[in-house]
Amino acid sequence: MKLHEYQAKGIFADAGIPVPDSQLAESVEEALDAVDEIGYPAAIKAQVHVGGRGKAGGIKIATDRDEAETYAEEILGMDLKGYTVETVLVESGVDFVDELYVGVTMDRGEGKPVLMVSTEGGVDIEEVAAESPDAIAREHVDPAFGLHPYQARKVVYNAGVDADVAGDVASIVSTLYDLYEANDATEIEVNPVMITSDRDVVAADAVMNIDEDALFRQPKLAELEDEAYEDDLERKAGEYGFDYVRLSGNVGIIGNGAGLVMTTLDLVDYYGGAPANFLDIGGGAKAERVTNALDMVFSDPNVDSVVFNIFGGITRGDEVAKGINEALSGYDELPKPVVVRLAGTNAEEGMEILNTDLLGVEKTLEAAVQRAVENAKEVSA
Amino acid sequence: MKLHEYQAKGIFADAGIPVPDSQLAESVEEALDAVDEIGYPAAIKAQVHVGGRGKAGGIKIATDRDEAETYAEEILGMDLKGYTVETVLVESGVDFVDELYVGVTMDRGEGKPVLMVSTEGGVDIEEVAAESPDAIAREHVDPAFGLHPYQARKVVYNAGVDADVAGDVASIVSTLYDLYEANDATEIEVNPVMITSDRDVVAADAVMNIDEDALFRQPKLAELEDEAYEDDLERKAGEYGFDYVRLSGNVGIIGNGAGLVMTTLDLVDYYGGAPANFLDIGGGAKAERVTNALDMVFSDPNVDSVVFNIFGGITRGDEVAKGINEALSGYDELPKPVVVRLAGTNAEEGMEILNTDLLGVEKTLEAAVQRAVENAKEVSA
Amino acid sequence: MSIFVDDDTRVVVQGITGGEGKFHAEQMIEYGTNVVAGAVPGKGGQEAAGVPVYDTVDAAVEAEDANASVIFVPPAFAADAIFEALDTDLDLAVAITEGIPTQDMAKVNKRLGETDTRLLGPNCPGIITPGEAKLGILPGNIFADGNVGLVSRSGTLTYQVVDNLTERGIGQTTAIGIGGDPIIGTSFIDALEAFEADTETDAVVMCGEIGGEDEEQAARFIGEHMDTPVAGFIAGRTAPPGKRMGHAGAIVSGSGTGTAESKIDALNDAGVPVGDTPEEVADHIESFL
């Protein structure tokens, strides 16, 4: 789960990390009220989960009220890489002389959190990592011991941070690690940490991603989950308890098991179609879950055709078929063509009893996907 | 630092461990007021740092007001293994059907905390350990990971605790470990944990010792330090910052370095004397510390004679001698005979300038101790 | 032969009194697996799925001489259950549970380095040596005894590929789901190394997916250390960056590491043919035999 910049900064501020003064605004008036209070220069920052907001025009610095109004009008409601900006953070502009990058993330290969500090902050850190990996100092943290204080210092000194601010930056690194651990984060990133002409350090941006699997023990963060959704269908999937990702194509995909659903997406692409979503309904395929899954794909206006791919496994194919039929009992006609493919234990028995008045049925994954792609082409033609 | 039972139980109760109702009393009236409120049976328990209080008569169960008065009178003011009882804990008597032992301590050999549970509670656990070590289940905790929940369960099941209370006892074990860690304890012991006829578990006693070296980060516990002293001289040593232990002999001992002071005590004994104290003044022997050390031994009424043994090491003997002379400048005559022995760097130069009008001086440790023992015999004769 | 499990494997099921645990314990037993005990705190002395239940894994292992564990414990308690299993010096612990917090698994991973126990998973379907033992939730009936090893990060995708193989009459030595989480106990390399050493495994299927760099490392391992031919499949070619595709570990990072392309390239560089469809994977395997 990705937190918005303003949410992450709230958490930072509570932990004692210096952040600029800021206010949230959902309209141009609110933005102007905020900027009147905060003063100039003021940054107006789109609150959407999109990398490279600045380059894409989602962050502007206003030096007077006219600029503030222009920028607020520009940004509020703009489409940023597919997301509509509904909220901006109006933030006091920081007069900085230097920018650092500071991050904490999980190094999967090592199975350990890693601290990262670079003096090449303020730019795309991925590019820095790719082009001059030595410009990023790294320090792995042993998850049993947690962070030793010397490690925060070491990564800061190794990065070559100026001596006069090294202590303050180490203190930010240390606090970020504490937050990483306490909040079950998967990633925390501040890019840039700004160094002002007075040699103060300020966290000028904030990225904080939370491990969804840990929300059960992070009740405060779980409350933010709803605000974190940026798409009504993703919100709905969250309510239904589905793993769901919205994509830009027109073939809706329902399946069980992450690897098999991904494979189904890939095959849609392979056979010339474009997947509209990833939707994993998990094991079993009980009627209620099938009903909800169909609701998801049917209510997505981009979807022209659906492929439903279930590998039965322990759950027998005839039981899966019964669940599907029960879910279909509310329909006289399906709003979009659906092709079903059952496999695994008792798959043939299952396919025999499927309601073929409403559904197309195919025996192989390849055939089912090809037919769904054709259906989509026909509908959208 | 040893906490009193009532202090430890306060900490337990705050952490959610069930303890009996209780009140502290410093007089017979207060004890009777307490027992009137708490009801019968009531335990009247001496609050002194003495093991085996029960056997020694420091714990009595009153079943009516007359008994309560008798026992309170008996216990308040009594001498318990050399300590005068000034406070009693008046505690609701628990109607128990079973008694367990639960403890957490540092296993020095392993360098790890160890959980201990035994169904043979309520008796001297040291005896249980010596006679039937298998009656105590043990589980070491990896200090980097901390306690895994399964370990609390495992030690309880391995001890053979009844299934119906095993969960509650495991929960006490787990909380005790948390307290052990959070309070920098060196030892926590509940003996007994009582199991009532309703199958509730109650911590009926509480031993909690704190690592003195960690008091700098345990401000709340540091505040209890003063209450924890049971001897004015020990309190004074605390104020002076000396390592000090009061003993029952009449030869006062001042020295530097724990091993060498212990050795001096042992030699006093070896040469037929009896040490009155252990007093380590640490490195250097500056005048102020010498003054304070002399004040300690002179103000101990048991002390008849003093031996002052310093191995100079890095600090030169002549500097040590100057410090001693300076400390003596306030005296025309010493209240008790003092023999000094200096060794190490520049020891001879030091001994030459020592104020021999006030002090006896010896060149070897053995001679100095022998002379102090003789002095003590003469004084006490 | 086989790797990791066979008919000598003696299994304790952690969480055997829960719905999932009991059902799959029964399924494992029905398949012929040597399930000898269950472990559930507070349920010691009971019986479940026809085997005795103990309060601790320690007691179960002690009493029934188990050497492997299968863990069906809810996510909030699963890491503790894994630690408990690792503490008893088992040969193998299989963690089926999906949804264990990653930071819990980082701690488990640290402990793993201190023990000799192999952890499989978490978030995995388990392991099967057809005709001998099944530890986990895999549907036994789709597998057949044979000479192809299979290792996969995904459950149902494994079934799909196995189904394709079995239908062609190609059986398996052992099939292993290593799990879809970012931090797992047994890597592709661990499994590949064991298959390479197994004299009965004549070819191996490796099903990877987006996220992390395990497939790239495995590709290098295959290129440098394996004579047994390997055919690959990589799921998630169409996954957008920054989105978790069902599995907690299936995510292409913003920086573009963990892409299907990078994995496919690495495998191809190591001489491993990668199928565009599961059928193509079966074609490659058939060509090896």
Added chain:
Amino acid sequence: MSIFVDDDTRVVVQGITGGEGKFHAEQMIEYGTNVVAGAVPGKGGQEAAGVPVYDTVDAAVEAEDANASVIFVPPAFAADAIFEALDTDLDLAVAITEGIPTQDMAKVNKRLGETDTRLLGPNCPGIITPGEAKLGILPGNIFADGNVGLVSRSGTLTYQVVDNLTERGIGQTTAIGIGGDPIIGTSFIDALEAFEADTETDAVVMCGEIGGEDEEQAARFIGEHMDTPVAGFIAGRTAPPGKRMGHAGAIVSGSGTGTAESKIDALNDAGVPVGDTPEEVADHIESFL
């Protein structure tokens, strides 16, 4: 010869800009020790005791090729300083600091098991190979080069015994203070094992004290594994149970473990004569040579 340190030892001093650190760094250098750097966060680029100071131990080791560290850091920060030293793969770290919380040392002890670095101390005077190197706060002038090894839990008691030896013309190969805390990095056995292997050490003094069971274990080790004769001393015969005698580790438990009697008996059982006085220890050593 010698054990653990010699004139090839290259020392970084952690906390070299503090009062103690600077004084003893100078003393070590004066003694002839190869002190090559200091490490103090925020003081990188400065100079202290005539050597360059770095912000981290890592940087000091890297730049000056140090292989040992001496730690003069206050108790609240000392465990962190030890972890930092252990992280740089030194051969030896000597922690002088007294008063480190025991639970901090339990964590350090865990890490020690994961590294190849030897930790000496904490709460110890250090180690000296007379005429070659001194790491710590021992007064160099009382030592003399010779053929007796010495290992002790106490500082000034060590000096006392060494003084008795040197006055008789008996010099030392290496003298080691292992420290008076309950949890320490180098045990009696570690030192005895090294002395046994050192061809120039012809006899060993072992000064123990009350608390713990290290002396008992060392006695068993001597009985089973040592040909080099050992003379012992045990301080604290008159210590009452339950009282900490200066050293955090010098405490006879309520249950009566850790008594001087038990240690003396164990040593005697292993054929080790135990002196009643430091002079008697010197007598025993003289008789061995």
